[in-house]
Amino acid sequence: MARSGDRGELLATGLRPGPVREPSALEISEGATWVAAARDGDRAAFGQLYERYARMVHGVLLAKVPVGDVDDLVQDVFILALRRLSTLRETASFGAWLAAIARNVAHDYHRRSVPEEPLPDDASDQEIQCGASGGVQDGPSAAILEAVMSLSETHRETLILRLVEGMTGPEIAGRTGMTHGSVRVNLHRGMEQLRAKLSAGPSRVGPKQEKS
Amino acid sequence: MDTGNNRTENRPSIKSDDYLWDRSGEPDPEIQHLETLLGRFRHDSPTPVFPEIVPERRWTFFPRRLRLFPALATAAVGMAAIVAVTFLVYRTKPTPTTLAGWDVSDVQGTPRIGQKTISAKEGASRLGIGQMLETDRQSRASLRADDIGQIQVDPSTRLRLLSMGSGLKRIALDRGTIHTYIWAPPGQFVVDTPSAVTVDLGCAYTLQVDDSGAGMVRTSMGWVGFELNGHESFIPAGAACATRPKVGPGTPYFEDASAEFRAALARFNFEDSTAQQRADDAAIVLREARQRDALTLWHLLARVDDGQRVLVYNRLSKLAPPPATVTKEGILRLDQAMLDLWWNELGFDDISVWRHWERSWAGSETPGHEK
Numbered sequence: 001m002a003r004s005g006d007r008g009e010l011l012a013t014g015l016r017p018g019p020v021r022e023p024s025a026l027e028i029s030e031g032a033t034w035v036a037a038a039r040d041g042d043r044a045a046f047g048q049l050y051e052r053y054a055r056m057v058h059g060v061l062l063a064k065v066p067v068g069d070v071d072d073l074v075q076d077v078f079i080l081a082l083r084r085l086s087t088l089r090e091t092a093s094f095g096a097w098l099a100a101i102a103r104n105v106a107h108d109y110h111r112r113s114v115p116e117e118p119l120p121d122d123a124s125d126q127e128i129q130c131g132a133s134g135g136v137q138d139g140p141s142a143a144i145l146e147a148v149m150s151l152s153e154t155h156r157e158t159l160i161l162r163l164v165e166g167m168t169g170p171e172i173a174g175r176t177g178m179t180h181g182s183v184r185v186n187l188h189r190g191m192e193q194l195r196a197k198l199s200a201g202p203s204r205v206g207p208k209q210e211k212s
Numbered sequence: 213m214d215t216g217n218n219r220t221e222n223r224p225s226i227k228s229d230d231y232l233w234d235r236s237g238e239p240d241p242e243i244q245h246l247e248t249l250l251g252r253f254r255h256d257s258p259t260p261v262f263p264e265i266v267p268e269r270r271w272t273f274f275p276r277r278l279r280l281f282p283a284l285a286t287a288a289v290g291m292a293a294i295v296a297v298t299f300l301v302y303r304t305k306p307t308p309t310t311l312a313g314w315d316v317s318d319v320q321g322t323p324r325i326g327q328k329t330i331s332a333k334e335g336a337s338r339l340g341i342g343q344m345l346e347t348d349r350q351s352r353a354s355l356r357a358d359d360i361g362q363i364q365v366d367p368s369t370r371l372r373l374l375s376m377g378s379g380l381k382r383i384a385l386d387r388g389t390i391h392t393y394i395w396a397p398p399g400q401f402v403v404d405t406p407s408a409v410t411v412d413l414g415c416a417y418t419l420q421v422d423d424s425g426a427g428m429v430r431t432s433m434g435w436v437g438f439e440l441n442g443h444e445s446f447i448p449a450g451a452a453c454a455t456r457p458k459v460g461p462g463t464p465y466f467e468d469a470s471a472e473f474r475a476a477l478a479r480f481n482f483e484d485s486t487a488q489q490r491a492d493d494a495a496i497v498l499r500e501a502r503q504r505d506a507l508t509l510w511h512l513l514a515r516v517d518d519g520q521r522v523l524v525y526n527r528l529s530k531l532a533p534p535p536a537t538v539t540k541e542g543i544l545r546l547d548q549a550m551l552d553l554w555w556n557e558l559g560f561d562d563i564s565v566w567r568h569w570e571r572s573w574a575g576s577e578t579p580g581h582e583k
Contacts, residue, residue, distance in 0.1 A: 046262055047262065050262075051259060054255055055254070055255045057255075058254075058255035062253060071257055074257065075260055078260075078262070079262070079263070082263070084358050087359060088358075088359065096397050097395075100395030100397070101395065103395065104395050107393070107433060144246060144249055145250060148250070151559070152559040152560060152561065153449075154561050155559070160250075162232065163243070163246050163247055166251065168233070169234050170234055177397055179564070181564055182565060184229075184233055186562060187229065187232050187233065188229050188232070191232060195242075
């Protein structure tokens with residue numbers, strides 16, 4: 001997506017545009033070169049793509065599936081990408097394409113493992129058990145992850161990429177194909193909501209996230 | 213248990229977020245604390261050994277060996293020309309799988325692409341640009357495009373592929389039901405219906421169109437934009453929205469809302485009611501609204517008259533208070549920026565994705581289509 005118009009969105013939310021580290025031309029051309037090489041059968045190039053994008057894929061999945069299953073699904077995503085690489089027409093869209101595969105894999109995971117039935121109106125607890133904190137022992141880390149998982153899908157994915165995977169906002173935008181403005185707004189609003197939840201204590205959850 | 217709560221009190225709601233954004237500026241101890249605690253879930257697996265990649269086969273005009281023997285090469289070209297002419301003479305239709313389009317699979321019954329009937333016994337088929345896929349009452353099919361997504365086509369459905377490529381990926385659903393799962397970037401996959409344009413914003417959804425051209429979208433993941441001539445509705449996961457020819461999208465709602473709520477909303481949206489009846493229906497919707505029905509109330513702000521808008525504002529403020537930068541006066545005059553800020557506060561999704569779509573694509577094609 002183009003990145004025009006972000007400034008207005010940021011100002012509208014009270015955020016300053018601030019310093020932005022755009023992906024360098026070298027990074028962009030390297031990525032495109034690796035995609036092209038991998039498409040030609042170069043496994044080392046695909047390994048480089050894994051190195052660059054694994055955290056992003058891990059974060060996208062962690063926002064949607066239990067933490068104990070994330071590593072396996074990361075591998076599934078890359079294997080799937082490997083098989084479909086010849087169908088990718090725009091090498092520059094590799095990150096967004098890979099993120100979409102990751103979301104698709106997470107969707108399939110839930111379709112396979114969760115019976116499809118309407119959720120009761122107050123289903124937050126159940127949703128959180130299905131989320132990323134499943135399988136993690138109690139502790140402050142799990143409690144905070146649980147709070148993150150109670151945020152809306154958009155906010156929790158971006159916040160996980162920043163706080164768990166340690167990616168900066170520009171990196172998140174560059175890897176996922178989102179606009180800088182969207183990432184910055186998601187981070188800002190996600191943190192606001194997270195602060196509110198942490199201040200309110202562990203029993204306070206909502207707004208409800210929809211079952212995916 | 214220290215969850216960092218003690219670090220979150222008495223903070224201004226808007227502060228410099230440079231550290232949160234890119235770790236520049238003054239380090240924020242709260243963010244650092246969260247990074248430390250959550251960092252234990254970070255990806256740390258080494259690069260696995262991937263299976264061998266089979267590169268896409270590329271056609272070359274002259275195999276290397278033929279380049280060494282010009283006479284042989286000439287003969288090969290001659291043979292190729294004969295084969296090509298033979299093919300052109302005897303073919304009756306283009307081979308479907310050579311067309312740019314969506315692959316058709318999981319065929320049940322005998323759907324048609326154009327006038328040609330396809331079946332599971334035949335090989336792969338493809339729906340090309342400009343072609344129509346039609347299922348009868350016993351037929352089904354799946355469409356798949358690796359860069360876009362997957363569509364399941366139910367019986368009694370007719371759709372047409374309008375465009376693909378790097379811009380909008382567009383189909384028209386004339387009637388019937390499709391279930392879409394889209395992995396193209398948000399805003400790129402669009403379905404025209406006779407009464408609204410459906411814009412994928414990163415989601416899975418079901419879209420139905422009846423013989424009158426009326427439609428219904430139900431979102432199961434992500435969210436969908438529904439638009440006709442600037443009249444727009446956003447439908448997050450779990451919600452639904454109806455649309456009618458010449459009217460456009462109604463007000464979206466969660467399907468677990470009370471029956472009274474849904475009935476009043478349907479009347480409000482589409483019945484040719486008096487002003488008093490509309491006011492009465494709006495009052496029922498406000499009375500029956502739960503917290504998550506803020507979705508519906510936010511849309512109603514722009515659809516009620518000035519006198520009712522303040523009532524909607526008051527109810528919505530109780531269910532989902534607006535952010536500090538949003539004022540009652542701004543909402544009552546339908547200030548777009550404030551409405552967007554309030555939407556983002558509802559926790560469904562970031563409306564800037566939709567605004568970006570509007571700037572990029574809205575108006576580039578005629579919304580809706582003739583049946």
